[in-house]
Amino acid sequence: MTHDAIVIGAGPNGLVAANHLIDAGWSVLVLEEQPEIGGAVRSDRSVHPDFVHDTFSTFYPLAAASRTIQGFRLEEHGLRWTHAPAVLGHPTPYGDWAILHRDRTITAALMEEQQPGDGEAWLELCAAWDEIGDALITSLLTPFPPVRGGVSTLAKLRRVGGLDFVKTLLSPVVDLADVRFTGSSPGLLLAGNAGHADIPLDAPGSGLMGLMMTMLGQTVGFPVPEGGAGMLTRAMASRLESLGGQIETSTRVAHVEVVDGRAVGVRTADGERHEARRAVIADVIATQLYGDLLAPSDVPAKIHERMQGFRLDPGTVKVDWALDGPIPWASRPPHDPGTFHVADSRLEMNVALQQVHAGHVPAQPFMLAGQMSTTDPTRSPAGTESVWAYTHVPQKTVADAGDGSVRGTWDAADAERFADRMQARIERLAPGFGSRVIARRVLGPRELEARNANLVGGAINGGTSQLQQELFFRPIPGLGRSETPVRGLYLGSASAHPGGGVHGAPGMNAARAALAHHRVDGVLEPVRGVARRALRR
Numbered sequence: 001m002t003h004d005a006i007v008i009g010a011g012p013n014g015l016v017a018a019n020h021l022i023d024a025g026w027s028v029l030v031l032e033e034q035p036e037i038g039g040a041v042r043s044d045r046s047v048h049p050d051f052v053h054d055t056f057s058t059f060y061p062l063a064a065a066s067r068t069i070q071g072f073r074l075e076e077h078g079l080r081w082t083h084a085p086a087v088l089g090h091p092t093p094y095g096d097w098a099i100l101h102r103d104r105t106i107t108a109a110l111m112e113e114q115q116p117g118d119g120e121a122w123l124e125l126c127a128a129w130d131e132i133g134d135a136l137i138t139s140l141l142t143p144f145p146p147v148r149g150g151v152s153t154l155a156k157l158r159r160v161g162g163l164d165f166v167k168t169l170l171s172p173v174v175d176l177a178d179v180r181f182t183g184s185s186p187g188l189l190l191a192g193n194a195g196h197a198d199i200p201l202d203a204p205g206s207g208l209m210g211l212m213m214t215m216l217g218q219t220v221g222f223p224v225p226e227g228g229a230g231m232l233t234r235a236m237a238s239r240l241e242s243l244g245g246q247i248e249t250s251t252r253v254a255h256v257e258v259v260d261g262r263a264v265g266v267r268t269a270d271g272e273r274h275e276a277r278r279a280v281i282a283d284v285i286a287t288q289l290y291g292d293l294l295a296p297s298d299v300p301a302k303i304h305e306r307m308q309g310f311r312l313d314p315g316t317v318k319v320d321w322a323l324d325g326p327i328p329w330a331s332r333p334p335h336d337p338g339t340f341h342v343a344d345s346r347l348e349m350n351v352a353l354q355q356v357h358a359g360h361v362p363a364q365p366f367m368l369a370g371q372m373s374t375t376d377p378t379r380s381p382a383g384t385e386s387v388w389a390y391t392h393v394p395q396k397t398v399a400d401a402g403d404g405s406v407r408g409t410w411d412a413a414d415a416e417r418f419a420d421r422m423q424a425r426i427e428r429l430a431p432g433f434g435s436r437v438i439a440r441r442v443l444g445p446r447e448l449e450a451r452n453a454n455l456v457g458g459a460i461n462g463g464t465s466q467l468q469q470e471l472f473f474r475p476i477p478g479l480g481r482s483e484t485p486v487r488g489l490y491l492g493s494a495s496a497h498p499g500g501g502v503h504g505a506p507g508m509n510a511a512r513a514a515l516a517h518h519r520v521d522g523v524l525e526p527v528r529g530v531a532r533r534a535l536r537r
């Protein structure tokens with residue numbers, strides 16, 4: 001059957017693209033390889049039947065801040081956001097906590113107690129973000145170069161210190177924290193949030209990442225969908241289907257068909273053909289699009305060459321626990337956080353990230369973690385806790401920086417040994433944690449990729465977020481927008497600008513590009529027809 005557009009992959013970006021195209025009146029078919037929609041935004045009960053665990057991603061500040069996702073009014077399709085008492089916590093080995101609370105005066109008061117002066121400095125940073133944050137996020141989420149958002153950001157920069165603030169944004173996160181604060185809590189929060197991407201904490205770009213995630217936490221929180229992450233993508237799918245869009249699961253696209261340089265449809269692994277009248281949008285990792293789905297002859301040699309330079313982000317090991325009680329923190333936080341970070345210090349965090357970049361399995365992994373029942377009590381029976389933690393590991397392991405027990409082969413035994421190392425990190429902060437575990441699931445790089453082909457080797461962001469592969473260098477220099485060398489084919493996954501995270505921007509940018517080109521084609525086609533007829537005469 002023929003559709004105006006075919007979307008390959010029902011991740012958040014594919015579903016955003018599909019919803020935008022259906023709103024424009026196009027007929028849309030989404031083809032998803034897995035038996036379930038949602039990509040890396042899914043939840044399940046396979047750890048323990050009484051517990052909901054998010055299979056991959058969990059907290060969605062970027063979705064909550066995204067005008068695109070807000071515009072879909074997903075609440076009408078069952079989505080309800082919920083928040084933990086505090087956004088984020090970072091327990092230290094000395095028994096105190098760095099806490100980010102959605103009420104900035106509470107965050108500031110806690111910092112002030114620990115280090116006089118830091119509270120006021122925090123409120124000043126928040127005030128600067130109030131001026132510039134919206135415009136900055138808009139610029140980052142639109143195609144590069146961001147014309148409208150960019151002009152608005154430039155206009156607002158003067159009010160927050162002009163070039164000095166630009167320098168702040170470009171600084172490594174460690175410098176950003178040291179210039180403004182004396183105590184350790186603000187730096188732990190900023191650096192931990194920068195660690196959500198794979199940018200070294202002493203490299204440019206980490207400051208912007210840390211500041212953006214922290215200030216999003218401060219302003220919109222780290223909300224989660226009530227009932228599980230999957231409720232977000234289910235709401236997107238429900239909206240799409242209510243408007244006539246179609247989704248087929250358990251259907252892997254094996255090939256994008258190209259005729260005269262234009263994408264005309266796809267062929268599935270079962271050999272079925274689907275024609276696309278106007279566009280094919282690929283919510284797949286760039287390596288799959290250029291390496292597998294397109295015939296080598298449909299891609300210019302230069303693109304093949306440049307794809308050799310495409311860099312994945314590191315691998316990931318994620319552990320989920322079902323606990324029969326709350327996490328037994330040695331020292332209780334002043335407000336219960338939904339997300340928590342595990343690292344003794346910024347130095348330890350940086351060492352772990354550097355070890356991963358150097359191919360070493362970290363000895364003391366820096367972990368992002370969450371108390372999901374604290375955030376959303378529907379996730380497990382009253383009094384219990386649904387917990388997760390993930391950390392990064394090398395794509396190619398040279399050595400284990402720890403006790404040598406982890407080989408980096410990531411078979412089940414290797415991943416379990418590393419999960420023990422991760423669990424021991426929490427046990428130190430919460431003695432008795434292990435005795436509360438009633439079920440545990442370890443998803444190493446292989447298990448992640450088996451559940452979602454975009455997570456190659458456990459890479460969670462569709463390619464490194466380091467500066468050299470961002471903006472107009474994403475996925476490769478010369479292809480910094482959704483357009484591909486094949487007409488009518490658009491890259492709409494996290495491999496496209498602005499990269500990973502659940503904000504829907506790559507999907508939206510791809511859908512907008514498809515609509516714009518179709519409009520231009522509509523104008524040019526009569527002219528082309530006249531030219532063709534003239535040539536024939």
Ligand SMILES: Cc1cc2nc3c(=O)[nH]c(=O)nc-3n(C[C@H](O)[C@H](O)[C@H](O)COP(=O)(O)OP(=O)(O)OC[C@H]3O[C@@H](n4cnc5c(N)ncnc54)[C@H](O)[C@@H]3O)c2cc1C
Nearest residue numbers: 009011012013033039040057058059253493494500501502
């Ligand atoms: C463990 C983990 C934790 C994360 N935590 C967070 C978080 O807390 N907050 C946040 O904002 N982001 C987080 N992220 C990142 C975020 O989930 C991703 O950036 C986002 O899901 C990317 O969306 P996408 O639509 O581009 O791709 P995906 O979500 O990966 O979806 C791609 C879809 O395409 C399908 N597909 C691939 N190839 C084919 C094919 N050939 N045919 C048909 N279908 C195909 C896949 O099965 C998949 O369903 C996390 C990711 C992971 C893995």
